Amino acid sequence: xxxxxxxxDIKTDSLMLTRRSFGAGLAAGTGFLAFALPVxxxxxxxxxxxxxxxxxxxxxxxxxxxxxxxxxxxxERIFATYADVAAIARSALGTAAKTTSAAxxxxxxxxxxxxxxxxxxxxxxxxxxxxxxxxxxxxxxTYYEVISTATLEGQSPFDLRWHVSDxxxxxxxxxxxxxxxxxxxxxxxxxGALLDANGGDMTKLIAALKSA
Amino acid sequence: xxxxxxxxxxxxxKSDPCTQRRPRKTAATLAxxxxxxxxxxxxxxxxAIPTPGISDPREAQNRQFHKFNLAVDKNVVRPLANSxxxxxxxxxxxxxxxxxxxxxxxxSVVNNILQLRFGMALENTTRFAINSTVGIGGVxxxxxxxxxxxxxxxxxxxxYRWGVREGYYVELPLLGPSTDRDALGKVVDYVLDPMRLxxxxxxxxxxxxxxxxxxxDRSKYSETVDSILYDSADSYAQARLxxxxxxxxxxxxxxxxxxxxxxxxx
Numbered sequence: 001x002x003x004x005x006x007x008x009d010i011k012t013d014s015l016m017l018t019r020r021s022f023g024a025g026l027a028a029g030t031g032f033l034a035f036a037l038p039v040x041x042x043x044x045x046x047x048x049x050x051x052x053x054x055x056x057x058x059x060x061x062x063x064x065x066x067x068x069x070x071x072x073x074x075x076e077r078i079f080a081t082y083a084d085v086a087a088i089a090r091s092a093l094g095t096a097a098k099t100t101s102a103a104x105x106x107x108x109x110x111x112x113x114x115x116x117x118x119x120x121x122x123x124x125x126x127x128x129x130x131x132x133x134x135x136x137x138x139x140x141x142t143y144y145e146v147i148s149t150a151t152l153e154g155q156s157p158f159d160l161r162w163h164v165s166d167x168x169x170x171x172x173x174x175x176x177x178x179x180x181x182x183x184x185x186x187x188x189x190x191x192g193a194l195l196d197a198n199g200g201d202m203t204k205l206i207a208a209l210k211s212a
Numbered sequence: 213x214x215x216x217x218x219x220x221x222x223x224x225x226k227s228d229p230c231t232q233r234r235p236r237k238t239a240a241t242l243a244x245x246x247x248x249x250x251x252x253x254x255x256x257x258x259x260a261i262p263t264p265g266i267s268d269p270r271e272a273q274n275r276q277f278h279k280f281n282l283a284v285d286k287n288v289v290r291p292l293a294n295s296x297x298x299x300x301x302x303x304x305x306x307x308x309x310x311x312x313x314x315x316x317x318x319x320s321v322v323n324n325i326l327q328l329r330f331g332m333a334l335e336n337t338t339r340f341a342i343n344s345t346v347g348i349g350g351v352x353x354x355x356x357x358x359x360x361x362x363x364x365x366x367x368x369x370x371x372y373r374w375g376v377r378e379g380y381y382v383e384l385p386l387l388g389p390s391t392d393r394d395a396l397g398k399v400v401d402y403v404l405d406p407m408r409l410x411x412x413x414x415x416x417x418x419x420x421x422x423x424x425x426x427x428x429d430r431s432k433y434s435e436t437v438d439s440i441l442y443d444s445a446d447s448y449a450q451a452r453l454x455x456x457x458x459x460x461x462x463x464x465x466x467x468x469x470x471x472x473x474x475x476x477x478x
Binding site for chain 2: 084087088090091122123125126140141142143154156165167168174175179180181182184185186188189190191193194196197
């Protein structure tokens with residue numbers, strides 16, 4: 001039995017150990033804090049599990065042998081399923097989100113969902129022929145950071161991080177960071193520029209997002 | 213080694229305890245670089261103070277250069293990269309990239325030493341030795357296969373390690389996004405590069421290798437680069453953000469979390 005143990009088993013074992021000791025610490029910590037604070041609903045394991053699932057869907061699509069066009073469709077769906085699009089939309093709009101009516105905000109979010117899913121779905125195409133693996137997860141501030149390594153054809157492996165929160169009421173990721181470059185900051189720059197280009201007019205911005 | 217108080221002080225060379233502790237007279241080059249550092253007037257020792265956010269007071273001028281760079285990319289670099297990208301076999305392109313990478317290693321080693329990172333200096337030296345010989349002049353990369361991966365560095369990073377601040381953002385004609393510190397680093401790297409002494413004078417081998425390598429990258433990452441340069445609503449602002457975030461990440465200067473606001477805060 002010992003001899004049959006594969007390297008993946010060993011990896012899992014050592015991971016379990018770290019998780020367990022981390023979990024024990026966390027349990028002790030939350031037990032202590034339970035009197036004063038609500039228990040953190042999302043755990044580091046759950047955050048990791050979410051990204052594991054998202055990545056395995058991406059990997060499955062990449063190796064499915066589907067046409068590129070079909071893959072784009074899959075990537076869009078994966079993005080919409082696992083990302084907190086509403087939070088990303090609000091963040092992308094920046095300060096303008098505060099002066100926008102609820103109705104217009106809903107319209108913007110819907111247009112933005114299609115826009116960002118198409119855009120980042122297309123970005124996932126670079127992963128075709130490659131592989132992404134979760135290597136670590138840790139809490140930061142009020143959310144979790146899941147660290148993965150992407151190994152793409154003919155490139156040295158690079159660092160790909162996912163920020164996960166359950167503040168929306170559901171576990172979803174709200175940011176992707178590739179080698180220090182993060183989606184939220186990039187999107188705020190882009191949407192801010194788009195809003196400027198449309199003379200600060202939300203209706204025009206929404207139309208522009210729909211056609212982009 | 214450093215206390216925060218020191219970092220905020222602009223130091224003169226004589227009163228700087230850090231510079232005095234550094235090995236003096238290793239080379240005229242060190243004196244030169246220290247001179248430049250003093251000239252910039254931003255020095256302290258130990259990594260510089262993190263500079264989150266964007267400081268771009270020369271934006272108008274930078275945007276002019278950005279426009280120029282876009283025109284060069286659109287009319288020369290992009291068509292050239294795409295056409296050669298299709299004709300030249302990937303193995304050949306990889307050979308050019310490897311060759312250029314290998315030529316840059318001695319410069320990295322010099323900087324590793326200036327950064328007092330002797331382990332990495334040794335690794336980059338070993339990499340250079342393996343790839344220059346077994347890798348036939350650096351065209352192949354057996355070092356990576358042997359686990360000697362190395363890490364490129366430059367004088368911009370060296371200055372960061374010494375406590376020089378980032379300065380303002382700058383977009384350089386032809387060379388693209390940079391900062392005051394990194395732009396100065398490029399000049400010093402050119403002067404410090406030991407390959408200039410090794411290669412035949414005026415051979416321009418390094419220059420051509422680098423151009424080839426950049427063209428290869430431009431074609432390899434064509435879609436990503438195109439999406440930034442031509443699909444962004446403001447490609448200047450986008451390139452500026454990407455450069456600063458990525459550079460600061462690579463230097464370990466600021467955590468990525470400082471580049472965005474928590475969308476759930478409030």
